[in-house]
Amino acid sequence: MNAENADSENEVAVCRFDELKDPGSREFQYEGGIGRGFIVRKGKAVFAYQNYCMHVGHALNWKPDRFLTGDGKHIICSAHGAIYEIDNGLCVGGPCPGKKLRALPLEIRDGVVMVQVPAPD
């Protein structure tokens, strides 16, 4: 399954939950690549965010599917080092403390992580 699979216009089937490392992350796209997001697994939980740093709006990752600090405990922005909590997207270090990543709703359906993405403008 790849990131372009979608069951509906506003939903993306990212991957199977059991394909994710723990901790681990996976990026995806929507709106033909205009929209970018990622999911992060932490234990039995998984979270989804837009791939948009709240500092100055860069994508968070430089390498495919790499969104976590070396110890796997936080999300990190590769541009200037903002550090975000995995569970809620809150910036707890770097240049934009107190700001939050844009969370996306998700559910696991038949073992697949399904993310609701914003409707096109």
Ligand code: FES
């Ligand atoms: S754009 Fe992410 S830390 Fe600057």
